Amino acid sequence: MESYIIGETAYNHEGDFEYLKRMIVDIGEIPLNAIKFHLLLESSSCFQKKHPLAEGIKKWMFSREQWDDLIQFSHEKKLGVIALCDDIESIQFINESHRDIKAIELHATSLNEYYMLREAIKFPNQIILGIGGSTLDEIAYAVDFLKENGKKDILLMYGFQAYPTDYKDIHLSKMLKIKDLFNLAIGYADHTAYDDENNVDISALGAAMGFHILEKHYTPEFGVKRVDYHTAVGKEEMIRIKKKMDLYLNVFGGDLLRMSDRxxxxxxxxxxxxxxxxxxxxxxxxxxxxxxxxxxxxxxxxxxxxxxxxxxxxxxxxxxxxxxxxxxxxxxxxxxxxxxxxxxxxxxxxxx
The missing domain is CATH 3.90.1210.10 (Antifreeze-like/N-acetylneuraminic acid synthase C-terminal domain)
Incomplete structure (x- = not known):
């Protein structure tokens, strides 16, 4: 089993198109397996008019044409593309123009949103469900909805997003129980503080338990105060995380009952x-x-x-x-x- 690491870009780009392209290049050079974008095409579909972010977030958004360019550029860098869709319009856009990407993801804030789930079942590939801060009933509702509509390729992304997350709130042991309960693949989305001395170890710990999928925030400017910088690591840290995950997975092994030649x-x-x-x-x-x-x-x-x-x-x-x-x-x-x-x-x- 090998590590599968998703480089999360979030809104660290702050609407700078070239900056996001730089992130794609970096993530491809490390190399990670996939890149994750936050897609938002209509802010009014996600925020109330009076919400503090309703207007401000518009300067961080890209057009459909820009997303066409960014997704194509990611493919050229040999990266799997994951689209975390913050509005229905984004899922519709993916279904219309980019049905070949690796996965779409529903954030935990939309886990039980009927209209988002209904649009998501039209996507032919993997659906990722963000389950941080969600009850078992909420997870079950989303999983059952997808399965009842013929979706089998479902990944649960576990991770408590406190920006940064305190150690005592991580509870990696929950991943084992959730995996057993739902019999689905599960990944770990780490949100440890960027300047925590144990960041690399905590990020890779899921691999020591046999979970090979990690989602981790990336930034080209480690420690620089930008949007979503609190938990984002740089190139050097991401490489260290990848090496440690591969080590842990090698030690963990695969089929527990099969004896090695040694x-x-x-x-x-x-x-x-x-x-x-x-x-x-x-x-x-x-x-x-x-x-x-x-x-x-x-x-x-x-x-x-x-x-x-x-x-x-x-x-x-x-x-x-x-x-x-x-x-x-x-x-x-x-x-x-x-x-x-x-x-x-x-x-x-x-x-x-």
């Missing part, structure tokens, strides 16, 4: 696990008794598992076996006791 080698009987050996000399013609055997580590491998050593008891030895020598079935006469047919048929044959 594990199998470690489990070999003889060189590692103790083998069945002669506790004392056993002479040809003798029948093996319990007191003839013991367990010791040996230089060579053995073919008998420790748990099967009792199968040797009572068998006749074909050659002299010396003390400390491995005892296996090549050195004994194994008598195959033929079962009576009547025993296998319950005596039915004899009753005929």
């Amino acid at each position: 594990e199998i080698q470690y489990g070999n009987i003889g060189p590692m696990k103790k083998a069945v050996v002669a506790k004392k000399d056993i002479h040809k013609g003798e029948k093996i008794r319990l007191e003839h055997l013991c367990f010791k580590r040996t230089e060579e491998e053995s073919t008998i598992y420790q748990r099967d050593f009792t199968d040797l008891i009572g068998l006749e030895v074909l050659v002299d076996i010396h003390e400390d020598e491995i005892v296996d079935f090549t050195k004994v006469q194994y008598r195959f006791n033929k079962a009576r047919y009547s025993e296998l048929t319950g005596g039915l044959e004899e009753k005929k």
Whole structure:
């Protein structure tokens, strides 16, 4: 399993088209797997007229034509594109012009918004649901709505967005329970303070639990006071996070029940696990008794598992076996006791 990191741009660009293009270049050079944009085309669809951001956010918005350019540019940089749609118009735009992007995302603020969900089911690819600060009932409503309308490729993005998030509010253990409850892929959206000394470690911790998807805010100007800078990391930090995630995932492994080649080698009987050996000399013609055997580590491998050593008891030895020598079935006469047919048929044959 490899890490999958989404570079979140949010509104850090502050409406500067070229600045956002610079972010795309950086995220592609790190390289991350995907880039996430906040799309808002009609502010009146998202904010009340009297809302403090209703007018101010307009200077951070791009036109449909600009988004066409930015999405195409991201494809050229080999990045998956994720569109977090803040209004219905944005989902409609994606459905009309960019149905080939990786995913659309509904923010936690729109998790149960009927009209947004209804438009989202028209999108052919993955739908991401932001579930930070949401109850299980709210998550279930959105998941059920999508599934009942034929959507199967659903990703739950967990992350408490407090800008920055306090350690005690992260609760990574919830991801395990949510994954079990909904049986869906789940990712971690980290919002640790940009200047926190543990930022890299906390961002990568989900990977230590087997969660390979991370969403992380990025900025080309680390620590500079811009919109959404509070939790955004720079190029150097993002590279460190990626390396640490890959390390954690490598240690975590994949299929927990499958043994690696090294594990199998470690489990070999003889060189590692103790083998069945002669506790004392056993002479040809003798029948093996319990007191003839013991367990010791040996230089060579053995073919008998420790748990099967009792199968040797009572068998006749074909050659002299010396003390400390491995005892296996090549050195004994194994008598195959033929079962009576009547025993296998319950005596039915004899009753005929």
